[in-house]
Amino acid sequence: MATACEGLKVIEVSCGMAGAEAGMQFADNGAEVLLIEPPSGHAMRGSPGFLVWGRGKKSVVLDLKTAEGVAKLKELARDADCFINDFQPGQAEKMGFGYEALSKINPRLAYAAITGFGETGPFRDLPGYEYVVQAKTGRMNSQEGFRKGPIFTPTPIATYGAAMLAVQGLLAALQARKHTGKGQRVHTSLLHALTTFDMGGFMHMMVKQDLADSGAVRGVLALAFMTPKCADGRYLQMCSRMPHLFRNWMRALDLEALYEDPAYQYMPDVVGSAAEMAGLLDMIEVKMLEKTSEQWLEIFSKNDIGGDPFLQAKEFLHHPQPVACGRAVEIVDPKVGKMRQIGPLAQFSKTPSVIVRPAPAAGQHTKEVLAAIKPAAHGAAVKAPAKTGRALRYPLDGITCLEVAYFYAAPFSMTLLAEMGARIIKIEPPQGDPMRRNWSSVYSKSAQGKESVILDLKHPESVEIVHRIAEKADVFLTNFRPGVPAKLKIDYDTLIKINPKLVYLYGGCFGSKGPWSHRPGFHSTPNAMAGSGFVESGRGNPPRDRTFPDPVGALSAATAAMMGLQARERTGQGQYIETTMISSLGHTMARWSLDYAGKPEDPINDQGQHGLHALTRLYPVKDGTWLFLMTCLEKQWQALAKAIEAPELLTDKRFADAGARAKNDAALIERLQTALASRTAGEWEQRLTKAGVPAVRADEYQHHDFMLNHPQIRLNGLAVEDSLPDKGKFWRSSSCVQFSDMPTRYAHPEATGSYTEQVLREFGVSERQLEELHRKGTTVAVGHGLPV
Numbered sequence: 137m138a139t140a141c142e143g144l145k146v147i148e149v150s151c152g153m154a155g156a157e158a159g160m161q162f163a164d165n166g167a168e169v170l171l172i173e174p175p176s177g178h179a180m181r182g183s184p185g186f187l188v189w190g191r192g193k194k195s196v197v198l199d200l201k202t203a204e205g206v207a208k209l210k211e212l213a214r215d216a217d218c219f220i221n222d223f224q225p226g227q228a229e230k231m232g233f234g235y236e237a238l239s240k241i242n243p244r245l246a247y248a249a250i251t252g253f254g255e256t257g258p259f260r261d262l263p264g265y266e267y268v269v270q271a272k273t274g275r276m277n278s279q280e281g282f283r284k285g286p287i288f289t290p291t292p293i294a295t296y297g298a299a300m301l302a303v304q305g306l307l308a309a310l311q312a313r314k315h316t317g318k319g320q321r322v323h324t325s326l327l328h329a330l331t332t333f334d335m336g337g338f339m340h341m342m343v344k345q346d347l348a349d350s351g352a353v354r355g356v357l358a359l360a361f362m363t364p365k366c367a368d369g370r371y372l373q374m375c376s377r378m379p380h381l382f383r384n385w386m387r388a389l390d391l392e393a394l395y396e397d398p399a400y401q402y403m404p405d406v407v408g409s410a411a412e413m414a415g416l417l418d419m420i421e422v423k424m425l426e427k428t429s430e431q432w433l434e435i436f437s438k439n440d441i442g443g444d445p446f447l448q449a450k451e452f453l454h455h456p457q458p459v460a461c462g463r464a465v466e467i468v469d470p471k472v473g474k475m476r477q478i479g480p481l482a483q484f485s486k487t488p489s490v491i492v493r494p495a496p497a498a499g500q501h502t503k504e505v506l507a508a509i510k511p512a513a514h515g516a517a518v519k520a521p522a523k524t525g526r527a528l529r530y531p532l533d534g535i536t537c538l539e540v541a542y543f544y545a546a547p548f549s550m551t552l553l554a555e556m557g558a559r560i561i562k563i564e565p566p567q568g569d570p571m572r573r574n575w576s577s578v579y580s581k582s583a584q585g586k587e588s589v590i591l592d593l594k595h596p597e598s599v600e601i602v603h604r605i606a607e608k609a610d611v612f613l614t615n616f617r618p619g620v621p622a623k624l625k626i627d628y629d630t631l632i633k634i635n636p637k638l639v640y641l642y643g644g645c646f647g648s649k650g651p652w653s654h655r656p657g658f659h660s661t662p663n664a665m666a667g668s669g670f671v672e673s674g675r676g677n678p679p680r681d682r683t684f685p686d687p688v689g690a691l692s693a694a695t696a697a698m699m700g701l702q703a704r705e706r707t708g709q710g711q712y713i714e715t716t717m718i719s720s721l722g723h724t725m726a727r728w729s730l731d732y733a734g735k736p737e738d739p740i741n742d743q744g745q746h747g748l749h750a751l752t753r754l755y756p757v758k759d760g761t762w763l764f765l766m767t768c769l770e771k772q773w774q775a776l777a778k779a780i781e782a783p784e785l786l787t788d789k790r791f792a793d794a795g796a797r798a799k800n801d802a803a804l805i806e807r808l809q810t811a812l813a814s815r816t817a818g819e820w821e822q823r824l825t826k827a828g829v830p831a832v833r834a835d836e837y838q839h840h841d842f843m844l845n846h847p848q849i850r851l852n853g854l855a856v857e858d859s860l861p862d863k864g865k866f867w868r869s870s871s872c873v874q875f876s877d878m879p880t881r882y883a884h885p886e887a888t889g890s891y892t893e894q895v896l897r898e899f900g901v902s903e904r905q906l907e908e909l910h911r912k913g914t915t916v917a918v919g920h921g922l923p924v
Contacts, residue, residue, distance in 0.1 A: 530557020
């Protein structure tokens with residue numbers, strides 16, 4: 137069978153996970169991916185994660201510090217479709233393979249540049265490592281942990297996000313190339329990616345204001361996503377977000393009578409006071425201790441209650457649910473032997489991903505690839521690109537997506553496409569997308585940039601209208617549990633008959649088949665099942681809930697949708713595509729999500745949640761400030777010892793090389809802690825950065841404030857001023873991908889149903905029918921019914 141990216145040639149010149157993950161997505165889907173490595177090998181080859189990120193690629197060793205190496209790279213780029221580069225800003229340009237240089241050779245080239253902090257601003261030249269970005273932006277400073285101070289956050293969400301955004305941007309540039317005949321430069325960064333993980337935007341301020349007078353408190357995160365301890369000492373991660381799911385849980389706990397008390401009638405969304413919230417949490421914790429985790433999971437399954445076990449990343453690969461959905465694959469690697477690792481990001485019914493080749497040895501394909509280069513005719517002019525004559529405002533101008541999905545993980549994927557210019561028609565029930573319960577009926581980040589249409593799909597007239605829209609759409613998205621789309625007559629089999637070219641995307645939590653497919657799933661489910669709950673919490677600590685799986689799911693679903701559009705370009709057909717939230721986080725956890733005999737112990741947070749080891753760690757220093765230190769390279773270790781005035785570290789046999797330092801990690805931590813205590817974090821940041829050592833102050837900012845207001849954000853165009861009728865002006869995050877030849881789209885927040893009449897008229901609904909639908913309540917927004 138064909139693959140989505142078959143026929144594409146992709147060149148990857150990467151040094152980190154972001155570029156490597158992006159290249160892997162193209163390789164998994166049939167593109168020829170040439171991994172250009174230096175003579176010393178790719179920087180990530182020392183990580184077990186490279187066994188995942190390198191799969192399916194061809195390795196070509198070129199010394200890009202030489203004119204000869206750059207010349208050969210340019211020859212390879214002459215007929216390439218895509219180029220991926222994750223170097224520091226300006227580095228590729230200095231070395232001779234920036235976009236301007238390559239586009240002169242190949243005007244059709246789509247070129248992705250991935251940076252750490254963006255391409256301008258005061259932090260532009262800071263090392264673009266995942267943990268440096270998380271520390272400097274205040275994300276570590278804004279996490280709850282088991283102690284005070286910044287908390288180390290191991291899961292590489294910004295890196296994964298940047299990879300997904302780069303893939304989406306490249307595929308959007310290829311979509312635009314159909315009409316313009318020309319490629320363009322795509323830029324994103326780890327900082328851009330972090331904006332996707334702020335699910336509320338400015339709403340934290342608005343929510344506090346809404347509740348201030350009543351004394352009531354919002355209970356969703358505290359109640360619906362509890363992590364209670366069970367009788368066997370194990371913890372479960374709850375995910376009973378919807379009111380009916382939470383009520384099912386209260387009934388199982390014999391606490392349903394609480395609903396008769398006005399303070400608890402709106403559980404889990406709102407509770408009467410902080411004191412009543414605390415009392416409720418205590419009651420639930422006592423009840424959960426009455427049974428073992430296995431007993432509770434059986435009860436949850438039978439009674440439609442959201443709750444999940446915490447698994448290690450390796451355990452996840454063997455769990456029957458991802459296995460049933462084909463999300464764990466086995467590959468034989470020439471070095472480590474038989475290996476199980478995270479499988480394809482998405483399943484495609486007509487252009488399935490192909491994962492069969494392990495990561496190549498360094499330079500394995502150099503001779504083969506270089507021998508196949510066809511020399512360009514001397515002095516030949518660059519071939520003028522073909523054009524269709526159609527002018528585009530945005531890269532995805534002309535693409536229409538129909539969304540019938542709730543909450544964040546699936547809907548925000550369409551927001552990402554909207555930012556690149558796609559039209560998104562979002563169908564909502566009269567109560568609105570339940571995500572609006574988190575904030576307000578007016579604003580939801582996952583509904584941003586969309587045309588909100590109220591249609592009660594319980595009425596046949598509404599379904600008929602959805603069918604009319606689907607007939608003209610390019611992409612259809614849903615995330616309802618298996619069986620529901622068919623019941624509503626919006627399933628794949630129904631819609632593909634109406635529109636054979638429809639890209640149908642199911643972006644659920646567990647998948648459409650398997651023993652757990654019927655279970656409810658929210659952001660906390662992947663956090664528990666894919667292993668991040670343990671990795672984040674720290675060795676020996678109870679596992680913790682983190683909110684990043686929702687954005688991870690959205691980023692993955694958007695990539696799958698773009699892959700589906702690319703496949704349609706090749707085949708002329710639509711198809712069924714499926715992503716799952718649990719496996720999307722499994723990709724983010726690829727460093728941990730693989731299993732083979734003799735695999736080194738996985739690094740996880742230490743018990744104090746300071747870091748992975750002495751050289752990737754938070755240190756409390758002078759005046760109560762916190763420094764984050766990350767030393768990856770031997771030259772950085774050498775520079776560190778000199779900068780902290782401890783040259784004896786370089787002659788101490790305990791720290792002679794990386795292996796010795798790992799064996800003597802505790803001693804090295806103690807030695808570094810003593811040396812670093814002499815200065816403040818700000819002083820160390822200035823001194824160490826100047827010496828070439830990645831180190832930043834970690835407690836200077838609160839993350840939310842940084843991501844909306846800091847000059848680094850504003851100068852890189854990552855925040856935009858907006859307004860709401862009842863809230864005035866505010867700043868919110870803006871688009872996550874930037875294109876050299878086209879702008880991205882900044883769409884205003886829209887209230888529930890604000891486009892209902894306009895869209896229905898467009899798709900043939902008469903004025904008389906509109907009146908009748910409104911009279912029945914089919915198209916009337918009634919709101920979420922909460923007191924705030």
